[in-house]
Amino acid sequence: MTLRIMTIYGTRPEAIKVAPVIKALEAHPDFESVTVVTGQHREMLDQVNEIFGIVPDHDLDVFAHGQTLNGLMAKVFDRLDPVLVDVAPDAVIVQGDTSTVAAASIAAFYRRIPVVHIEAGLRSGDINSPFPEEANRKLTSQTTALHLAPTSTSQANLLREAIDPATVAVTGNTVIDALLHTVKQDLAFTDPRLAEVEASGRPVLLVTTHRRENWGGAMEGVGRALRRLAEAYPDFHVILPVHRNPIVREAVLPQIEGLPNVLVTEPMAYGEFTRLMGLSTIVLTDSGGVQEEAPSLGKPVLVMRDNTERPEAVSAGTVKLIGTDEERIVAEVSRLVDDPAAYEAMSQAVNPYGDGLAADRSVAAIAALFGIGERLPEFTPR
Numbered sequence: 001m002t003l004r005i006m007t008i009y010g011t012r013p014e015a016i017k018v019a020p021v022i023k024a025l026e027a028h029p030d031f032e033s034v035t036v037v038t039g040q041h042r043e044m045l046d047q048v049n050e051i052f053g054i055v056p057d058h059d060l061d062v063f064a065h066g067q068t069l070n071g072l073m074a075k076v077f078d079r080l081d082p083v084l085v086d087v088a089p090d091a092v093i094v095q096g097d098t099s100t101v102a103a104a105s106i107a108a109f110y111r112r113i114p115v116v117h118i119e120a121g122l123r124s125g126d127i128n129s130p131f132p133e134e135a136n137r138k139l140t141s142q143t144t145a146l147h148l149a150p151t152s153t154s155q156a157n158l159l160r161e162a163i164d165p166a167t168v169a170v171t172g173n174t175v176i177d178a179l180l181h182t183v184k185q186d187l188a189f190t191d192p193r194l195a196e197v198e199a200s201g202r203p204v205l206l207v208t209t210h211r212r213e214n215w216g217g218a219m220e221g222v223g224r225a226l227r228r229l230a231e232a233y234p235d236f237h238v239i240l241p242v243h244r245n246p247i248v249r250e251a252v253l254p255q256i257e258g259l260p261n262v263l264v265t266e267p268m269a270y271g272e273f274t275r276l277m278g279l280s281t282i283v284l285t286d287s288g289g290v291q292e293e294a295p296s297l298g299k300p301v302l303v304m305r306d307n308t309e310r311p312e313a314v315s316a317g318t319v320k321l322i323g324t325d326e327e328r329i330v331a332e333v334s335r336l337v338d339d340p341a342a343y344e345a346m347s348q349a350v351n352p353y354g355d356g357l358a359a360d361r362s363v364a365a366i367a368a369l370f371g372i373g374e375r376l377p378e379f380t381p382r
């Protein structure tokens with residue numbers, strides 16, 4: 001008997017994190033993999049599918065400029081339901097905490113299809129931050145049949161919310177599978193400006209920012225901090241692959257115009273971005289995925305948020321929460337540049353999030369859900 005497993009995803013980080021699982025499903029004799037993209041992020045999603053060689057079977061094409069969260073949710077429900085009926089999957093996989101995930105998991109539940117949630121159990125403890133992701137995660141946990149928790153911390157969060165322990169497996173985070181797979185390919189930069197940065201051997205401050213709760217004034221402050229840092233450290237390349245969202249662009253870009261050592265790029269293909277992370281000196285970000293990846297490359301990460309649902313690397317000392325205050329950003333980056341001991345302390349390579357085997361553990365746990373084989377030993381950080 002072949003089991004049909006439908007993976008539904010919509011944004012770049014979801015695509016990166018489901019890709020290793022889709023590849024493992026494709027390789028498994030008992031599974032047929034069906035992929036559905038919502039297209040919540042259009043081009044950034046296509047970039048990732050391409051690098052992993054995934055051709056989506058269904059595209060719900062929900063993206064529209066400036067649409068509200070409610071408009072997006074309504075579209076996902078409306079367009080996914082007939083696909084669920086048509087394909088009749090034995091299980092649906094969702095990943096993470098976007099609005100795609102919340103809508104898709106409820107839609108599958110209403111159709112009585114078991115939901116498998118990858119990266120289950122992350123919690124910041126503040127329903128408004130990150131917004132709307134913290135709520136999306138909690139909603140998704142309510143309709144999930146199999147929770148694939150990346151770490152024992154996320155497992156503990158689920159158990160605290162009275163989730164049945166038998167439905168939780170600790171797998172490690174599939175982002176580390178994706179990262180290791182991509183870094184191994186050693187893809188060269190296609191952007192000549194990045195090839196020049198690499199050849200220059202000069203230090204790099206890599207910056208990404210997109211979080212909804214930082215939109216507006218906070219993000220303008222980030223832009224002003226970048227200007228001050230670029231001027232204070234002319235030897236540094238400050239590199240910002242800027243998110244497609246025009247709200248992000250309008251807040252940050254005017255602050256950093258005309259600086260010779262600031263390089264603004266379009267969102268990078270995953271191969272290029274991971275290469276750039278690998279040669280960066282310091283990473284300044286509000287991204288979830290980057291917080292998980294950069295520590296395993298031994299890069300100090302300063303996180304422009306007040307809380308995190310990823311406390312593991314903070315405890316390990318390679319990630320520091322610094323908020324979005326302009327003065328604080330300038331001070332924290334300057335400290336790492338000026339104080340070698342502080343830099344050394346934060347640049348130890350640690351792998352609290354995964355060991356590259358998360359996809360295998362996930363697929364084994366999904367098989368076990370249907371009585372095929374057994375789960376693999378759980379992930380423990382080395």
Ligand code: UDP
Nearest residue numbers: 013016241267268269270273287288289290
């Ligand atoms: N990323 C990428 N290209 C870029 C910037 C980021 O491929 O130009 C990758 C990054 O390595 C990570 C993911 O995108 O795996 C993070 O996406 P994002 O910050 O948009 O979302 P979050 O992780 O905060 O949900």
